[in-house]
Structure formats: C-alpha cells, structure tokens
Amino acid sequence: MAGTTESQSYILLQNGTIITHTPPRNPNDPYTTTILRSHSLLIEGSHIASIAPTISPPSPSTRIIDCTNKLIAPGFIDTHHHLWQTQLKGRHADEMFLDYMATGNAQSGSYTEQDVFWGELGGCMESLDAGVTSWDPFEMDPEYMPKWLFTQLSDLAKAQPFGDGRVRLGFAFDGLFLPKEMVVDLFDKVRDMGVKLITTHYVNSKNPIVNAPSPVTLLASYGLLRPDILFSHANELLPSETALLDQHGGSISTTPNTELQMNFGFPACFRQDAYSHASLGIDCHSCGSADIITQMRLALQSERARYNQAFLDQGKNPKVPNVSAEQAYNLGTILGARAVGMEKEIGSLAVGKLADVVVFDATSPSMICAAEQDPVAAIVLHASVRDVEMVIVDGVFRKEGGKTLPVSVEREVAGLGGGERKVDVGWEGVVKELLKSREGIEEKIAKLDSGKVREGIIGMMHIDESNIVDSL
Numbered sequence: 001m002a003g004t005t006e007s008q009s010y011i012l013l014q015n016g017t018i019i020t021h022t023p024p025r026n027p028n029d030p031y032t033t034t035i036l037r038s039h040s041l042l043i044e045g046s047h048i049a050s051i052a053p054t055i056s057p058p059s060p061s062t063r064i065i066d067c068t069n070k071l072i073a074p075g076f077i078d079t080h081h082h083l084w085q086t087q088l089k090g091r092h093a094d095e096m097f098l099d100y101m102a103t104g105n106a107q108s109g110s111y112t113e114q115d116v117f118w119g120e121l122g123g124c125m126e127s128l129d130a131g132v133t134s135w136d137p138f139e140m141d142p143e144y145m146p147k148w149l150f151t152q153l154s155d156l157a158k159a160q161p162f163g164d165g166r167v168r169l170g171f172a173f174d175g176l177f178l179p180k181e182m183v184v185d186l187f188d189k190v191r192d193m194g195v196k197l198i199t200t201h202y203v204n205s206k207n208p209i210v211n212a213p214s215p216v217t218l219l220a221s222y223g224l225l226r227p228d229i230l231f232s233h234a235n236e237l238l239p240s241e242t243a244l245l246d247q248h249g250g251s252i253s254t255t256p257n258t259e260l261q262m263n264f265g266f267p268a269c270f271r272q273d274a275y276s277h278a279s280l281g282i283d284c285h286s287c288g289s290a291d292i293i294t295q296m297r298l299a300l301q302s303e304r305a306r307y308n309q310a311f312l313d314q315g316k317n318p319k320v321p322n323v324s325a326e327q328a329y330n331l332g333t334i335l336g337a338r339a340v341g342m343e344k345e346i347g348s349l350a351v352g353k354l355a356d357v358v359v360f361d362a363t364s365p366s367m368i369c370a371a372e373q374d375p376v377a378a379i380v381l382h383a384s385v386r387d388v389e390m391v392i393v394d395g396v397f398r399k400e401g402g403k404t405l406p407v408s409v410e411r412e413v414a415g416l417g418g419g420e421r422k423v424d425v426g427w428e429g430v431v432k433e434l435l436k437s438r439e440g441i442e443e444k445i446a447k448l449d450s451g452k453v454r455e456g457i458i459g460m461m462h463i464d465e466s467n468i469v470d471s472l
C-alpha cells in the first residue's frame with residue numbers, strides 16, 4: 001500500500017475558497033454555484049480525489065500549496081477558437097467581417113506548416129495563461145473536400161490518443177451548401193472514425209451579406225442533427241431551431257467579442273430558449289484577448305444593455321437585471337463542458353473529475369474585497385489574467401507564480417534543428433519563433449493583391465455586397 005501511495009503524485013490545495021457547482025435535479029433546471037470557504041482540494045494523479053474542510057497529506061511527497069486568500073475555480077472552457085491566428089493579432093481592430101475574412105481567415109494560405117505550429121502553440125499558451133484549460137480549435141481549408149482530407153483524418157484517428165488522451169479529434173466543416181448525399185456521407189464517415197465533436201459556423205437567411213441555409217434546420221432535415229454538433233455564433237437562431245436542438249441535441253458557441261464587432265447580432269447565449277444549449281468561445285484571438293472571463297463579461301453586459309434599452313425607450317426602468325453574473329460564470333465553465341459532451345469530466349470542481357483547476361489571487365488590487373463578498377462576481381466582473389496565479393491541467397502545473405511554464409515540443413514538427421527528439425520551450429522561446437514567423441507571414445501578405453483576395457472571398461462565400469453600406 002505504501003508503495004502505491006509513493007508512486008502516485010498528490011497536490012493538496014489547502015485552505016482556499018472553492019467555487020463548486022451543484023448539479024440540477026432535473027436536466028432543464030440551472031446549475032447553481034456553492035462557495036466553500038476555508039476548504040481544501042486534493043488532486044491525485046490527473047483527477048480530483050477529495051474536497052473537504054481539512055485534508056491530511058496522503059504521502060510525504062504530497063505537494064502542499066497554501067491557498068489562504070485565494071479563489072479556486074475550475075478551468076475555463078472555450079468552445080470555439082481559431083488558434084492558429086496568433087501571428088495575425090492586432091490587425092483587425094477596426095475591421096468588419098468581410099475585411100477580416102480577407103486579412104485574417106484567408107491568410108492561412110500565407111502560413112507554412114511551422115507557422116501553423118507556432119501560431120497554435122502561442123494560442124494555446126495564451127489560453128493557459130488565462131486559465132482556459134479546454135478549447136475547441138478551429139481550422140478551415142478554403143477547398144472544401146480536398147483529396148488529403150480523408151487520408152489525414154483516418155491517419156489521425158488511428159494515431160489517437162494524443163496528449164495522454166486529453167486532445168480529441170474534432171471536425172470543422174462549413175460546406176453545407178454541397179449536395180445532400182455528399183454531406184450525409186461525410187458526416188457518417190467522420191462519426192465512424194470516432195470524431196467526438198463536429199463544429200460548423202451558423203448563418204441563416206437573415207444575414208445581410210452571406211446568403212446561406214440555416215445549418216440547424218438543414219442538418220435536422222438530413223437526419224444528421226445530434227448532440228455532437230456545435231454551432232458557432234448562432235446569433236439569429238430561429239425559435240423553431242432551438243426546438244430542434246431541444247429535440248435532437250446540439251450546442252451553440254457564443255463569441256461575444258467578434259460577434260459584437262462584426263455585425264453578427266446580439267449574442268444568443270442568454271436567450272431563454274437557447275441558454276441551456278449555450279457556451280462561450282473566443283473565436284479569433286487575432287481580434288481580442290483569449291480569456292473566457294472577458295467573454296463572460298461582454299456577454300453579460302451586452303445582454304443587460306439590450307434588455308434595458310427596451311425599458312429606456314419607453315421611459316421606464318427595470319426593477320432587476322434580467323441575467324446574473326452566476327449565469328455568465330456557468331456559461332464559461334459547466335455549460336461549456338456540457339456543450340462539448342464532457343460534462344462528466346470537466347467544467348466544475350467535483351470529486352472524480354479531471355483536475356483542471358485555476359487559482360486566483362484574491363488579494364490583488366482588482367480582486368480585494370470583491371473575492372470576500374462574492375467570489376463568482378469577483379471572477380466575472382473584477383478579475384483579469386493578471387490575477388490567475390496558478391493553472392493546473394490534468395493534475396499538471398501549466399502556470400505557477402503568475403508565469404506560464406515551459407512545454408515539451410517535438411523538434412521536427414516545430415522546425416527546430418538538431419539534438420534530442422523533444423525539447424522544452426519556455427514562453428521566451430515561443431516569443432522568438434512567433435516574431436520570426438510573423439515577419440515571414442507579413443512579407444507574404446504585403447505581396448498579395450488585397451483586392452483580389454477580397455474578390456475571392458466574395459465569390460466563395462456568395463457575399464451580397466449591395467448590403468454593405470457607408471451609413472443608414
């Protein structure tokens with residue numbers, strides 16, 4: 001027995017304020033948060049082993065961390081993120097959707113394999129730095145059914161598991177305009193390969209510039225709508241479609257930062273008929289920060305503004321806000337887990353779940369007093385990435401003392417020459433590669449005829465330019 005205990009690794013987070021979730025009695029009831037003050041949390045290997053007022057260290061080698069004056073939350077969940085776009089950050093501050101498609105999304109063509117690697121790694125590390133421990137990366141090839149697609153997908157499916165089983169195979173697809181037989185065949189194939197999640201961007205006929213059939217209605221009519229489908233944005237989701245999601249399953253990913261900027265409409269996540277299917281995502285960290293806290297805050301306050309305006313227009317004031325900070329917090333944690341079909345494994349702090357844990361400094365200038373008063377409000381409305389002191393994923397430290405820790409990368413994949421097969425790279429090393437990679441991409445972009453790229457996007461997406469106007 002002693003032998004087993006010695007070989008197992010333990011982390012004991014002692015005497016912190018732990019935010020837990022109480023599961024609803026009925027599936028349609030909301031989750032509620034419970035605050036456990038002066039509690040401890042024990043991690044055994046990759047899982048949470050115990051949460052109690054006091055826990056004794058199970059072995060002499062237990063790593064004990066004093067969490068007095070700290071908030072302990074689950075890792076945040078980001079359900080839609082174009083992770084490769086790190087080198088494009090800062091380009092899109094004053095752009096609308098069509099401009100972004102040309103200067104952002106279409107620039108995947110200016111990337112080499114190594115650029116993609118460093119872009120993705122930079123995106124992952126920015127997420128980890130912010131306490132985001134699960135994300136749904138998104139990548140799109142402008143050619144919808146290239147020959148390599150199935151070969152690469154089946155090779156990847158066979159090569160599983162990745163990252164100790166933590167990285168799972170997903171499939172991003174925006175080709176729903178293809179003939180029905182092709183779409184049905186494709187969905188059958190990727191599901192047979194064991195793909196866990198299929199994501200598609202949601203647009204419907206209400207969109208002023210992209211004329212496309214709604215994917216929820218379309219997939220339901222093809223008999224393909226199931227809980228493994230995640231629709232990104234879904235701002236103009238039709239009430240008949242939330243009924244379809246209730247009936248067949250399927251989730252939505254609201255990404256407030258890009259949606260509010262690019263005229264997608266108000267975020268859908270707080271709509272009464274959509275909330276139970278909703279989650280939060282970053283979309284493009286080339287357009288804004290990659291922390292889910294910011295998305296919680298943008299979603300919450302923009303929804304309140306939308307609701308309040310109707311009262312204001314009639315010279316009235318609502319008695320109470322229509323949505324709560326707790327609802328926003330749940331979107332970035334447990335509801336995110338539900339949206340990606342992992343509610344039993346991640347999204348809350350509970351015994352038996354994976355040890356994805358974020359520790360906040362509750363005494364920072366921004367968190368002080370707020371964390372004492374209301375830990376959930378402190379995170380949703382007061383915290384920033386600065387306050388994220390530690391991040392643990394699968395029982396492994398990824399950030400400590402406010403700094404992201406080095407990651408192990410394969411030299412060949414990363415384009416690094418010589419030496420051992422793998423090498424540890426710290427953030428400073430990532431910075432060096434990202435700046436070099438950004439310069440190369442910048443040179444390629446400068447040589448492109450931007451008008452032609454724009455024309456290409458207009459043609460490919462059947463964009464109706466007549467509705468793009470200077471003013472109303």
Ligand SMILES: [Zn+2]
Pocket residue numbers: 080082138201232283
């Ligand atoms: Zn997207």
